[in-house]
Amino acid sequence: MPTFSERVRTAAGQYTLQVAxxxxxxxxxxxxxxxxxxxxxxDLIRDGARAVKMTLLRDLGRHLSxxxxxxxxxxxxxxxxxxxxxxxxxxxxxxxxxxxKRILKAKSMASEETHLNDALEQAGFQVVETDLxxxxxxxxxxxPSHIIAPIIHLTREKVAELMHRELQVPYSDDPxxxxxxxREKLRGEFLQGDIGVTGANFGIIEDGSICIxxxxxxxxxxxxxxxxxxxxxxxxxxxPTLADLDLxxxxxxxxxxxxxxxxxxTLVRGPRRAGDECGAEEMxxxxxxxxxxxxxxxxxxxxxxCIRCGACLNICPIYRSIGGHAYxxxxxxxxxxxxxxxxxxxxxxxxxxxxxxxxxxxxxxCPVRLEIPRMLLSLRRAAVQETAxxxxxxxxxxxxxxxxxxxxxxxxxxxxVRAIMRRRATQGWVTxxxxxxxxxxxxxxxxAPAAVTFQEIWRRRSxx
Amino acid sequence: MVVHLFxxxxxxxxxxxVAMAAVRVLERLGFEVxxxxxxxxxxxxxxxxxxxxxxxxxxxxxxxxxxxTTGPIVIPSGSCADMLIHQYEILFHDEPEWLEKVxxxxxxxxxxxxxxxxxxxxxxxGGRLSARVAYHPSCHLLRGLGVRTPPKMLLQAVNGVELVxxxxxEECCGFGGLFSVSNPExxxxxxxxxxxxxxxxxxxxxxxxxxxxxxxxxxGLRRRASSVKVQHLAEILDEALD
Amino acid sequence: xxxxxxxxxxKLRSAQLTARLPVADSPHDRPEPARGSxxxxxxxxxxxxxxxxxxxxxxxSAEGLRRRVVTLVDGRRILSWDPDLLPYGLGSxxxxxxxxxxxxxxxxxxxxxxxxxxxxxxxxxxxxLLSGKGKSRAISLLPPLHVAVVQPKGFCFSMGEFxxxxxxxxxxxxxxxxxxxxxRTADIELTLTLGVHGPGKVIVLIGPDD
Numbered sequence: 005m006p007t008f009s010e011r012v013r014t015a016a017g018q019y020t021l022q023v024a025x026x027x028x029x030x031x032x033x034x035x036x037x038x039x040x041x042x043x044x045x046x047d048l049i050r051d052g053a054r055a056v057k058m059t060l061l062r063d064l065g066r067h068l069s070x071x072x073x074x075x076x077x078x079x080x081x082x083x084x085x086x087x088x089x090x091x092x093x094x095x096x097x098x099x100x101x102x103x104x105k106r107i108l109k110a111k112s113m114a115s116e117e118t119h120l121n122d123a124l125e126q127a128g129f130q131v132v133e134t135d136l137x138x139x140x141x142x143x144x145x146x147x148p149s150h151i152i153a154p155i156i157h158l159t160r161e162k163v164a165e166l167m168h169r170e171l172q173v174p175y176s177d178d179p180x181x182x183x184x185x186x187r188e189k190l191r192g193e194f195l196q197g198d199i200g201v202t203g204a205n206f207g208i209i210e211d212g213s214i215c216i217x218x219x220x221x222x223x224x225x226x227x228x229x230x231x232x233x234x235x236x237x238x239x240x241x242x243x244p245t246l247a248d249l250d251l252x253x254x255x256x257x258x259x260x261x262x263x264x265x266x267x268x269x270t271l272v273r274g275p276r277r278a279g280d281e282c283g284a285e286e287m288x289x290x291x292x293x294x295x296x297x298x299x300x301x302x303x304x305x306x307x308x309x310c311i312r313c314g315a316c317l318n319i320c321p322i323y324r325s326i327g328g329h330a331y332x333x334x335x336x337x338x339x340x341x342x343x344x345x346x347x348x349x350x351x352x353x354x355x356x357x358x359x360x361x362x363x364x365x366x367x368x369x370c371p372v373r374l375e376i377p378r379m380l381l382s383l384r385r386a387a388v389q390e391t392a393x394x395x396x397x398x399x400x401x402x403x404x405x406x407x408x409x410x411x412x413x414x415x416x417x418x419x420x421v422r423a424i425m426r427r428r429a430t431q432g433w434v435t436x437x438x439x440x441x442x443x444x445x446x447x448x449x450x451x452a453p454a455a456v457t458f459q460e461i462w463r464r465r466s467x468x
Numbered sequence: 469m470v471v472h473l474f475x476x477x478x479x480x481x482x483x484x485x486v487a488m489a490a491v492r493v494l495e496r497l498g499f500e501v502x503x504x505x506x507x508x509x510x511x512x513x514x515x516x517x518x519x520x521x522x523x524x525x526x527x528x529x530x531x532x533x534x535x536x537t538t539g540p541i542v543i544p545s546g547s548c549a550d551m552l553i554h555q556y557e558i559l560f561h562d563e564p565e566w567l568e569k570v571x572x573x574x575x576x577x578x579x580x581x582x583x584x585x586x587x588x589x590x591x592x593x594g595g596r597l598s599a600r601v602a603y604h605p606s607c608h609l610l611r612g613l614g615v616r617t618p619p620k621m622l623l624q625a626v627n628g629v630e631l632v633x634x635x636x637x638e639e640c641c642g643f644g645g646l647f648s649v650s651n652p653e654x655x656x657x658x659x660x661x662x663x664x665x666x667x668x669x670x671x672x673x674x675x676x677x678x679x680x681x682x683x684x685x686x687x688g689l690r691r692r693a694s695s696v697k698v699q700h701l702a703e704i705l706d707e708a709l710d
Numbered sequence: 711x712x713x714x715x716x717x718x719x720x721k722l723r724s725a726q727l728t729a730r731l732p733v734a735d736s737p738h739d740r741p742e743p744a745r746g747s748x749x750x751x752x753x754x755x756x757x758x759x760x761x762x763x764x765x766x767x768x769x770x771s772a773e774g775l776r777r778r779v780v781t782l783v784d785g786r787r788i789l790s791w792d793p794d795l796l797p798y799g800l801g802s803x804x805x806x807x808x809x810x811x812x813x814x815x816x817x818x819x820x821x822x823x824x825x826x827x828x829x830x831x832x833x834x835x836x837x838x839l840l841s842g843k844g845k846s847r848a849i850s851l852l853p854p855l856h857v858a859v860v861q862p863k864g865f866c867f868s869m870g871e872f873x874x875x876x877x878x879x880x881x882x883x884x885x886x887x888x889x890x891x892x893x894r895t896a897d898i899e900l901t902l903t904l905g906v907h908g909p910g911k912v913i914v915l916i917g918p919d920d
Contacts, residue, residue: 183895227885
């Protein structure tokens with residue numbers, strides 16, 4: 005995989021990506037803002053949602069056991085997966101036992117995380133993504149670039165080309181036509197699916213049920229028509245009661261797209277009951293750890309309160325500049341910058357927490373008020389302690405720290421640095437800075453330090 | 469009444485006029501300004517870079533210098549003010565004796581515009597200046613300290629100042645301290661967006677309360693040969709009072 | 711698998727000791743679920759449906775409602791709830807014209823899905839559909855047009871109210887779906903497109919009080 009810097013440079017050079025990102029994040033951000041300004045008691049609701057999640061996380065194990073109990077009482081088979089591979093294997097085994105051929109997927113970030121599709125395909129099953137964006141991603145062998153709007157990085161022309169090529173349909177870049185192509189193609193798939201795999205937006209503990217929200221209806225299709233329903237969900241995606249679910253449903257769709265609710269909000273409570281004509285006969289829930297328990301043990305524990313709304317992506321100026329693929333893994337934007345190093349370790353992912361100005365816009369829009377800047381700072385501290393740092397940077401910081409506590413030495417050293425910079429300046433500005441500062445002058449001038457410091461001015465003034 | 473100025477390292481070295489302007493404004497309000505000369509730097513660059521033990525060296529010195537004074541501490545920088553008011557709490561989280569000093573100092577600190585606006589309580593600072601001004605709210609000031617309207621109110625109260633709206637006003641300018649050199653492409657991309665808002669706004673001046681943002685944006689404007697004048701809030705208020 | 715469960719729970723227990731989480735606050739006040747009179751519900755519901763692009767007809771009589779349904783579905787292949795479960799005597803209208811008993815593919819050929827609803831949420835313009843005998847989930851999902859009949863007594867102002875007043879019904883059903891407008895996507899360049907997998911058009915009829 006190319007390095008983070010390379011990925012950033014690639015993104016910066018893609019004009020259509022920049023245009024697409026600007027339009028999409030601007031629109032989604034504006035929709036979110038409008039939806040919240042019309043929500044009564046929005047602060048109280050967000051505070052309450054945060055409190056629910058944090059309370060849950062403080063005793064997650066006990067809540068999970070209770071959830072398992074209630075699921076089993078509803079006739080659901082419960083599986084525990086420590087790793088991505090374990091989760092995939094559980095699902096492959098279910099498919100094998102059922103002699104399945106065709107597996108339908110509704111949107112599930114957890115399944116992206118485990119690369120479930122690859123595992124199923126390698127085991128000989130046919131996998132069909134049913135969310136329009138994910139379907140197009142699958143057609144193109146691509147990866148999603150936004151947790152809510154997976155093909156935000158593709159123009160309609162690119163989508164048209166893809167469908168024309170892969171589905172042998174007449175070329176059209178009209179979104180309505182393209183959606184119709186998908187509807188027609190996938191309708192047949194829905195009717196013949198052997199297994200439906202979904203994620204879960206929320207697991208409701210006391211109810212022993214799961215909640216899935218979609219706009220397209222594929223979530224309903226996939227949980228209604230095939231005889232088997234498998235849910236792959238992170239262990240943290242719980243809420244205690246339906247009253248809590250109500251609280252979260254008030255803010256999930258609003259945060260993601262500005263809607264009050266998505267078109268379909270479905271609670272699934274076990275397999276079909278006697279007399280039901282639709283619904284799975286057999287239902288499984290796979291509880292996925294895959295590094296979440298390790299995140300819970302540390303300074304970024306509260307990131308597990310994330311409800312995957314995408315609001316932070318839409319407001320983040322870094323995401324706006326580089327898009328989702330540059331983050332290199334399943335989760336993008338501010339949430340990705342915290343979760344990816346948490347799930348996969350800092351050694352290979354430490355650029356992510358540093359790729360931020362700590363502006364705090366993410367925390368401001370987060371429906372559960374996650375303290376993302378604080379967590380980014382913790383990750384930076386951990387990166388310095390646990391991984392290799394640039395020797396020049398380390399040296400510069402150490403020197404700086406030591407002179408900062410010795411005012412006289414500080415004044416001498418800064419006078420030297422000022423002199424060096426002033427020598428390089430013309431008319432008070434430096435156009436080519438040396439060393440660590442070279443990146444600065446690639447795109448902007450650098451004001452040369454003053455001839456006389458404020459303290460020197462002040463001392464003179466105090467004498468007169 | 470005496471107030472103490474924590475001028476910040478950036479202002480001391482690069483923008484001394486900002487501190488002088490802040491002093492003159494404060495004196496005009498009737499304050500006597502003291503400058504503890506042993507101050508150096510609050511340690512934010514080291515802290516943001518993840519070097520917390522090193523940041524603590526600078527922090528302990530800063531706390532000692534400021535702790536040797538009593539009364540209000542005024543800081544002409546949103547990010548340094550946030551460092552002292554909120555981040556030291558985290559930095560010295562595990563050192564109870566220093567935490568006490570942190571609390572004692574933090575509650576005396578105020579960012580410059582916050583301090584002036586609080587003191588005036590709606591009264592006008594006075595002054596006149598004919599200018600079309602765009603105000604850039606720096607992130608630590610806006611979100612870290614929750615200071616949203618005081619700088620704008622202070623600007624609007626100057627006779628002759630027309631405050632223009634910046635498109636996507638609250639979006640970060642892309643400075644972010646060391647971020648500007650460690651992530652230069654992203655920083656440049658963010659700067660481009662902010663500067664195009666500034667240029668579209670028709671402003672002839674760009675004002676902010678943070679010298680880091682000003683250094684970054686002024687550098688970008690100069691590279692574009694723009695004539696927009698870049699000033700700290702203290703400087704424009706001081707100019708208006710002249 | 712049992713091993714995995716024990717190991718995950720053990721990791722979570724030990725994680726608790728070092729987890730950096732905010733200090734526990736006292737239980738948060740949360741707003742009580744909003745409630746309203748039937749008329750307030752109807753007014754709010756209709757306003758929400760307008761915003762969602764859902765056509766809504768308010769019929770003052772069962773007879774009027776039946777006539778309206780006939781205009782909407784006449785000549786089209788219908789999938790519907792079991793006739794006994796449809797309100798306002800609609801069951802006799804629909805009778806044997808439904809594809810309800812047929813194999814899935816035949817069901818998918820239906821042009822209209824006709825349902826009642828188990829409740830309606832005024833605050834969000836949502837129809838609540840619980841699964842159950844004679845109320846197949848496919849009816850409101852497969853056809854391109856969904857016609858839903860609401861009785862005024864079925865209104866709750868808010869979802870919170872619904873969860874409070876219908877807890878038993880919810881617990882007795884394998885699925886509970888809140889349908890809020892037609893199926894939609896904005897995946898392609900954030901351009902709104904209706905009718906991706908579910909119905910592209912929803913029409914709601916509100917009948918008289920019993």
